[in-house]
Amino acid sequence: MKKYKVAAGLFLLVIVAAIGAVAVPNPLGAQILAEARYRGYLPYTPDEAVTLAYGRCTTCHPAEKMLKYCSRCGPPFIVVAHSMKKYTELMNQKGGNFKPFSDAEVVAITQAWNGLVGNWEPDWGSNDIHKLLQGDQALIRLAETPIADRPIEMALKNKQAPGSHKENREIIP
């Protein structure tokens, strides 16, 4: 499985390199790059993650939901992102027509909201977080990644989303 993913990733990289070689920014190239990121073959940059977070998380409710979310409001964003992914799947099963969240997307989006609004994972026991993630391997892996090793979150650590009251717990050693 992993080998297949690596092979597919390499294949896409070759395509991406070929597009780069032509050096024409074209819509098809952008679409292939977006798809490669969606599937986790290419990383999202911090800017892309922020755009993605605002774009993908505002199809059902305004950004206020994220901006006003806080440590007293509920579990950390990593759990919220998982719940929203699940909720989207449920709505699709009931006839909804939402683009499903990919693993790569929720991992990038979680880091974006953590960076821009705050991360209070340290307030929660890791056992609780694991339980609430309900076997979501991509997010469990992120939960186990020290915050200092999360590239998007680290890149955004000194930023703040307008309209939010950023609250970060002692996350950086």
Ligand code: HEC
């Ligand atoms: C398919 C629709 C849908 C999408 C997409 C969606 N949400 Fe939600 N979200 C909801 C619903 C429904 C609620 C709960 C009802 C409400 O408060 O409006 C909610 C509530 C929330 C809350 C408030 C939770 C609380 O306890 O107060 C937050 C924070 C949130 N969403 C974040 C996100 C994030 C982050 C994303 C992107 C990963 C996202 N949402 C994408 C439907 C969605």
